[in-house]
Amino acid sequence: RKDAESEFQTVTMGKNGSNYIAFIPPLPSGNKVEYYLKLNTVYYSLTSPIGAPQYYYHFDVVTDTIPPSLFYEPLHSTINGKTPISVTVLVEDNVAVDSQSVFLHYQTPVESDSVAMVKQGQTGVFRADLPPVAIYGDTVLYWFSARDCALSPNRITTPRRQFQVGYEDFEAGLNNWLVNPPGWELDTSSVHSGHFSITGSSDKSYENSGNTTITTNFGFDLSHTDRAALSFWTRYSLEIGHNYGYVEVSSDAGKTWKQLTSPFSGSLFNWTKKIFPLNSYCGPGFNDVRIRFRITTDSTRNGAAGFWSIDDILLRENWRVDRVGQAIPNNTFMLQSYPNPTVLGRPVAIRYGLVSRARVKVIIFNVLGQKVRCLLDEEMSAGNHVIFWDGRDGNGKLVAAGLYFYSFMIKYYSLVGKTEVITKKLLLLR
Structure with a gap:
């Protein structure tokens, strides 16, 4: 009563x-x-x-004004951007947690969405997979929310955190790497950032006739882009003319390897950033591109104490690199659509960037070459831009499923007489 x-x-x-x-x-x-x-x-x-x-x-009976508490380990940046990330949180409340209210939220430069987290048994632990929604080089924001079972539910929303896709700082260890034979290892004695780098010789002593590698244990999918670049910070002391450091790339899952640049030899004691283009490994068919770093030594020591340290590796799509290894934007860059393929009724984000002011016209065509809709026809400033297509034609009618093309016609004011035309495919599924 x-x-x-x-x-x-x-x-x-x-x-x-x-x-x-x-x-x-x-x-x-x-x-x-x-x-x-x-x-x-x-x-x-x-x-x-x-x-x-x-x-x-x-x-x-009193009013519950205490929101749930939520605990989790921050996500590390990941060089492997095409694998779902398992995310776990612990949610506690003074009364009870609404198990249908726990969500993982994320935001990329072109998309924002939420994933319902699933309770694990009778504990307060919830889990979800963060889908691989970003391209290499993107920063992903993420946060969590939950509410309790009070008559007037109390809600918690955590602050936003971020991580970068395609980035390796070795703070989470060597989970994405294969070392063969043993030789490369985590190093805390000299780092560019954080607490760890990797080095081919932390004790500054090499074996004779050595050949040791550290290789990504997964393949980068660069089949949907036409420009990419690899950057990393490095310092080394390799006996010139005797010991060498190689940066190598494979497009066939590691069966064969090619040098990405001339081998390193000699001394570079200060941390220095190196950038190398990967454009030759972009486009259709390049869906398993692997990177490795390799040290070779000759059969005599010749006083060959030395090291090769590497930190803060980044593979970024839509980079162009000049002759001296500096990353520069193209006149038109970051030309992407997401998601692609997509389902009818879900908006598609098309992002691009300009390094100078230009007149931009974007038109959707069907497979017969017929104009479906003009998405944009105006002057745009330099920088990154995003436009959206909702799958409707110029009359507001939803189009049929199938293959479509979006075509950019860009006239640069800084380049008199230059008009660039770029066309990409877009698949709509029912």
């Missing part, structure tokens, strides 16, 4: 394993609930507390 003037209401308890359970109907804040327990058998009756209903238990 809710007060001394009311009659006690009876609620039959149901068996739950070796226990019995019942629910008292919810009451507004400010009420006082009085209750007791009673067991009836064919032989006797028992009450708790003894002497009920003259004696009884009670509690006050």
Whole structure:
């Protein structure tokens, strides 16, 4: 009952394993609930507390204003951007957590979405997979939310954190790398950032006739882009003319390797950034591109104490590199659509960038070359831009599923007479 003037209401308890359970109907804040327990058998009756209903238990109904607490380990940047990331959080509350309310939210430069997290057993642990939604080089923002089971639910939303796709700082170890034979290892004695780098000789001593590699244990998918570049920070001391450091790339899952640049030899004691183009490994068919670093030594020491340290590796799509290894933007860059393929009715984000002011016209065509819709026809400033297509034609009617093309016609004001035309495919599924 809710007060001394009311009659006690009876609620039959149901068996739950070796226990019995019942629910008292919810009451507004400010009420006082009085209750007791009673067991009836064919032989006797028992009450708790003894002497009920003259004696009884009670509690006050108050407003719960305390939101849940949420705990998690921050996500590390990952060089492997095409594999889902398993995310786990612990959610606790003074009353109870609404298990349908726990979400992982994420945002990329072109998309923002949420993933429902699934409760693991009877614990307060929830898990979800963060899908591989970003391209190499993108920064992904993520955060969590949950609410409790109060009559007026309390909600928690965590601050936003971020990580970068295609980036390796070795703070999470060597999970994405294969070392063969042993030789490369994590190093804390000299780093460009964070707490760890990798080095081919942390004790500054090489074996004779050595040939040791550290290789990505997965392949980069560069089949959907036409420009990419690899950058990393490095320092080394390799006996000139005797010991060498190689940066190598494979487009056939590691069966054959080619040098990406001239070998390193000699001394470079200060951390220095190196950037190399990967354009020759972009486009259709290049869906398993692997990177490795290799040290070779000759058969005599010749006083060959040395090292090769590497940190902060980044593979970024849509980079162009000049002759001296500096990353520069193209006149038109970051030309991407996401998601692609996509389903009818879901907006497609098409992103691009300009290094100078230009007149930009974007038209959707069907496979017959017929114009479906003009998405953009105006002057645009330098920088990154995103436009969206909702799958409708110029009359607002949803188009049929199939293959479409989006064509950019870009006239640069800084380059008189230059008009660039770029066309890409887009597949709509039913």
